Amino acid sequence: xxxxxxxxxxxxxxxxxxxxxxxxxxxxxxxxxxxxxxxxxxxxxxxxxxxxxxxxxxxxxxxxxxxxxxxxxxxxxxxxxxxxxxxxxxxxxxxxxxxxxxxxxxxxxxxxxxxxxxxxxxxxxxxxxxxxxxxxxxxxxxxxxxxxxxxxxxxxxxxxxxxxxxxxxxxxxxxxxxxxxxxxxxxxxxxxxxxxxxxxxxxxxxxxxxxxxxxxxxxxxxxxxxxxxxxxxxxxxxxxxxxxxxxxxxxxxxxxxxxxxxxxxxxxxxxxxxxxxxxxxxxxxxxxxxxxxxxxxxxxxxxxxxxxxxxxxxxxxxxxxxxxxx
Amino acid sequence: xxxxxxxxxxxxxxxxxxxxxxxxxxxxxxxxxxxxxxxxxxxxxxxxxxxxxxxxxxxxxxxxxxxxxxxxxxxxxxxxxxxxxxxxxxxxxxxxxxxxxxxxxxxxxxxxxxxxxxxxxxxxxxxxxxxxxxxxxxxxxxxxxxxxxxxxxxxxxxxxxxxxxxxxxxxxxxxxxxxxxxxxxxxxxxxxxxxxxxxxxxxxxxxxxxxxxx
Numbered sequence: 323x324x325x326x327x328x329x330x331x332x333x334x335x336x337x338x339x340x341x342x343x344x345x346x347x348x349x350x351x352x353x354x355x356x357x358x359x360x361x362x363x364x365x366x367x368x369x370x371x372x373x374x375x376x377x378x379x380x381x382x383x384x385x386x387x388x389x390x391x392x393x394x395x396x397x398x399x400x401x402x403x404x405x406x407x408x409x410x411x412x413x414x415x416x417x418x419x420x421x422x423x424x425x426x427x428x429x430x431x432x433x434x435x436x437x438x439x440x441x442x443x444x445x446x447x448x449x450x451x452x453x454x455x456x457x458x459x460x461x462x463x464x465x466x467x468x469x470x471x472x473x474x475x476x477x478x479x480x481x482x483x484x485x486x487x488x489x490x491x492x493x494x495x496x497x498x499x500x501x502x503x504x505x506x507x508x509x510x511x512x513x514x515x516x517x518x519x520x521x522x523x524x525x526x527x528x529x530x531x532x533x534x535x536x537x538x539x540x541x542x543x544x545x546x547x548x549x550x551x552x553x554x555x556x557x558x559x560x561x562x563x564x565x566x567x568x569x570x571x572x573x574x575x576x577x578x579x580x581x582x583x584x585x586x587x588x589x590x591x592x593x594x595x596x597x598x599x600x601x602x603x604x605x606x607x608x609x610x611x612x613x614x615x616x617x618x619x620x621x622x623x624x625x626x627x628x629x630x631x632x633x634x635x636x637x638x639x640x641x642x643x644x645x646x647x648x
Numbered sequence: 649x650x651x652x653x654x655x656x657x658x659x660x661x662x663x664x665x666x667x668x669x670x671x672x673x674x675x676x677x678x679x680x681x682x683x684x685x686x687x688x689x690x691x692x693x694x695x696x697x698x699x700x701x702x703x704x705x706x707x708x709x710x711x712x713x714x715x716x717x718x719x720x721x722x723x724x725x726x727x728x729x730x731x732x733x734x735x736x737x738x739x740x741x742x743x744x745x746x747x748x749x750x751x752x753x754x755x756x757x758x759x760x761x762x763x764x765x766x767x768x769x770x771x772x773x774x775x776x777x778x779x780x781x782x783x784x785x786x787x788x789x790x791x792x793x794x795x796x797x798x799x800x801x802x803x804x805x806x807x808x809x810x811x812x813x814x815x816x817x818x819x820x821x822x823x824x825x826x827x828x829x830x831x832x833x834x835x836x837x838x839x840x841x842x843x844x845x846x847x848x849x850x851x852x853x854x855x856x857x858x859x860x861x862x
Contacts (some may be wrong), residue, residue: 408688416825418688471689515824586824605765605822614688619681622752 333355382546385539386458387478393461393533397613400473402541404615410467411548411567412515413508420510423546428507428568430552439574440495443488449552451539456484461535464598466630468561470623472611477556478539481532485572491526495574498529499557500566502585516582522566524557524578524594527638533558533563559632561595596628596639601648653724666727670734673701674741689750698742703816703832705735707807710839717846729785732805736782743775767818774811777804809836 411421435452438444447455458478464471485497502520504511511518528534534555536544545551550567557565563583573579583591590604599609610623617623628636639647654662677697680686686693709731715726746768751758762772781802783789790798813836817829 404688416823416827471692485753513827585824590822602764605767605819606763612689612691619686619690619694645823 368562376614378561382543383479384542385544387460387539388457390459390461393463393465395462395474397474397618399462399476400615401452405473405475406546406548408614409549413502413520415510416515424507424509425547428547430503430547431496433552435553435570435572437489437572440492440576441574442490442492445489452553456480458538463556463558464630465558465562465628466561466611470611471614472608473614476541477535477537478542479535479537482529482534482536482555483532485536486530489576494576495526497525497575497577497579499525499573499575500569501522501571501573503568503570517544517585520532520566520582521562523581531635531638533632557602559596559635561597564595583599594647596644598644598648599626600626601645652721659726660724663727664741666730680783691745695742695745698738698745700737702742703812705731706812709735710836712791714796714839714842733782734787736778739775739778753826767815770811771815774808774815781805797827806840
């Protein structure tokens with residue numbers, strides 16, 4: 323695996339992710355051999371990552387994105403089928419099969435994303451402008467659900483920071499709020515399970531962190547609706563619900579946003595909701611997780627990593643009591 | 649249909665049929681496990697499925713007495729023991745899933761979970777309370793305990809039902825999703841309230857009777 327430092331120089335890889343010297347040397351030798359031939363190195367890297375994925379839908383529109391070697395995990399990516407048929411998206415129903423069943427009916431074109439609030443240049447962008455705003459990168463991230471299961475997903479998108487730069491936040495912009503659509507196909511909205519629309523939020527420095535991804539695709543294809551298509555946020559060091567799906571608004575605000583799950587059950591879902599094996603959910607332990615597709619019936623759960631393994635975000639929380647600000 | 653009283657052979661047939669039907673959910677789980685159809689999260693599937701079936705059989709068991717009274721089909725009582733034992737059967741599977749796949753038989757870790765998390769505490773209590781009922785379900789035990797004491801003991805099922813609903817309610821509370829526990833709760837509440845109403849009526853009748861005799 324190639325390890326590229328982040329511009330802020332705090333990208334410390336996890337010990338388990340560091341490829342043994344013998345392995346990477348043999349890989350490098352192999353790549354050099356090929357590169358000496360006619361195949362371009364980039365294509366090879368592309369092939370190598372692609373090979374790891376199980377079959378994609380085969381029907382969804384392809385989305386070209388260049389693999390970013392700085393964001394790769396060595397864990398095996400979750401199968402496309404599991405990742406697109408097992409997830410929470412309460413707008414489409416509270417069980418995990420409903421999103422895949424109902425979300426595909428939602429119209430995602432035309433779709434606009436309004437960026438407003440404490441910014442000098444508020445704007446409304448459609449999906450095509452979003453796709454062109456910055457080069458699309460493919461990044462393989464771990465996803466840890468607050469319920470105790472996890473996946474590994476290749477997302478396509480770019481750092482949210484790229485978009486934030488364009489709108490020029492004012493000094494009043496201390497937080498960023500993401501608002502999910504309220505579509506007519508979202509029959510889950512009829513039940514007051516949450517205070518709709520779904521609102522999530524980040525502190526501005528969290529939103530600006532290069533890991534925070536404005537996401538438009540997964541598995542090299544256009545983002546399926548059930549996974550938050552056409553556009554969503556992915557914040558890999560926080561529990562999955564922090565990553566708002568099918569967003570229509572990004573608002574820059576002065577005060578900490580009133581986020582959906584925090585409003586519904588403040589004792590159980592904190593504003594930060596960083597993945598933290600030491601802070602249990604009142605109903606279950608967060609010390610371990612079940613990797614979907616791998617930790618089957620007879621496999622023991624695997625330990626959950628602090629910040630889901632993304633220790634480079636630790637400086638964002640320097641001096642904070644993460645038990646209190648869970 | 650109104651006055652259906654099965655002959656002994658018919659009753660034996662009904663019982664066998666019920667037994668097979670009651671095993672179907674287990675058979676389905678076993679088949680799905682074998683053919684790898686439990687979905688992305690097999691442990692969650694098994695846990696929820698066995699929990700659901702425990703509650704279904706609990707409702708069916710509690711429905712026997714009211715149904716019998718309303719339909720005057722007294723023979724229904726002969727199905728109750730089997731239904732009750734299936735509550736215990738599915739509850740045991742549910743508990744075993746928790747102990748095995750969640751904790752890999754680490755009893756200390758499992759007990760820590762039981763103590764720390766109220767929804768598991770009540771679920772575990774309900775399961776433990778089911779054990780004496782299952783143990784004393786045989787004819788011999790009924791005789792040994794005496795009908796009256798046996799009946800008192802088996803009224804524990806009302807407590808178990810309340811704890812079972814609370815377990816489900818608190819489990820879903822974390823996800824703010826009360827639709828299903830509410831449905832189960834209303835059914836169980838209905839089945840218990842109708843008993844309370846009949847008991848109250850009986851007491852009133854007895855008092856009235858006592859009044860006329862004076």
